[in-house]
Amino acid sequence: MLKVILPAAAALAFVGAIHADPPGHAKGDNLPPGLAKQNKVPPGHAKKMWKRGEALPLRYRDGRISDWERYDLRRAPDGYRWVRVDNEAYLIDVTSGIITEAVISAFN
Template sequence: MKRFLTASVAVLMLSGAAAGASAQDWRNDHRNDGRGSAYDQVRRDQDRLADRREARYDRRDDRREAREDRREYRRWVKGQRLDARYRGNGYYVSDYRRHGLRAPPRGYRWHRVDNQYVLAAVATGLIASVILANH
């Protein structure tokens, strides 16, 4: 009985030492130290760089859109020519009295552009008058 007890204790001690050795190897493998494998680390670095580049391009796009928005709004002045894109029927104000505008002279018509009412010549687009809208 004493021999059986001694043998079982020896087996338990050896199995515990073997388990400890395998656990020690597992921790020193450099794959499971919280960072993952070297491949995973490289992938994370690449993803982080890609995110930075994407954020930089997003900022550039925002600045470009802001510049385009500034360029798009224009303060019209008497004597300028109204752009051809604003002389179409989409900007034409047919019910000028409802907007508090006077009747346009012959050869002119009112256009609503950028919250401004512009009286421009139909043929040339020469601006005769500009009134700011109160909307």
């Protein structure tokens, strides 16, 4: 009986190791230490730029641009606002987040 229980217990321990959580950087929580020190983006995680007609994710909608004239942007119509994501300016619908205009490298 002991000969059956020990191999079964060893097999269960091995299966548990296979299903361990991936490291934090694999889930997008943070960068691996080597890349973080170099301030580099991991391969396959290139910067996302959105296009007209796409919805800007909620986490980027708070970067409001109040001094739009300074960057040669036109006045946002009622119900719209300019937001900044990195070096891009997006004119979005306030309620839906749909992009109506994108200005690439607006802040260079």
